[in-house]
């Protein structure tokens with residue numbers, strides 16, 4: 092596996108793949124890789140001969156007071172994991188390579204509608220940061236396909252909208268959420284949890300499963316279902332930001348005919364904010 096720190100190096104490697112007629116996939120990450128990231132790499136390998144993985148803790152998607160400074164950075168280990176997983180190229184740029192004028196002076200990409208709700212209302216500016224860095228990475232790598240995790244379900248919806256609106260010639264592939272045996276979705280932020288919080292964390296996924304059961308049993312009173320799930324989480328020691336049942340396609344409110352739904356949750360355990368979601372197909 093090659094490692095590139097500069098955009099010009101990435102372009103050279105990718106030009107070489109292109110001359111050989113090889114398809115290129117991109118898997119963007121913020122590093123501190125776990126099994127969930129590796130499942131995305133595997134999906135990427137099924138779709139392209141050459142897989143480029145990026146590791147970049149993107150400052151523009153963190154709000155003031157969020158965990159940008161303490162976000163775990165483990166590039167050496169990530170490099171080994173990516174090489175073992177069969178990536179062709181690791182792109183690990185220093186910040187000025189992505190934001191030459193500084194992160195505060197970046198040209199931002201604003202996706203409407205779907206960025207102002209749920210995560211977007213609790214993390215203002217977050218999705219502009221995501222759309223901005225993904226646009227840059229797509230322009231740098233110019234992949235045929237890019238793989239993102241369903242773990243960040245709203246992010247996936249935002250990226251699909253971004254790609255459609257800006258006519259980006261990139262196929263977006265979604266990878267299922269990798270979980271611990273007890274149901275907790277793998278996340279770099281899980282390591283912020285102490286032992287007692289970690290033991291309680293699977294309640295998040297359990298609350299989502301209870302929502303799905305009620306929906307499959309025919310209950311359509313989403314407000315009551317959401318409130319009950321939030322109350323369960325509060326009883327379990329979480330501070331929920333939201334529990335929301337939405338249409339999977341665009342995260343708008345479901346109406347009577349909708350069959351493809353998703354329930355999304357964000358809740359804090361101590362100072363750690365966890366998100367998860369579960370698809371509901373009626």
Ligand code: AMP
Pocket residue numbers: 119120121122126127128130131238239240241242243266267268269270276277278279
């Ligand atoms: P991150 O490094 O957290 O920015 O995540 C990079 C990519 O990995 C994103 O597309 C995430 O949605 C995805 N991802 C994170 N956690 C998981 C997981 N548990 N299972 C599958 N994909 C994940």
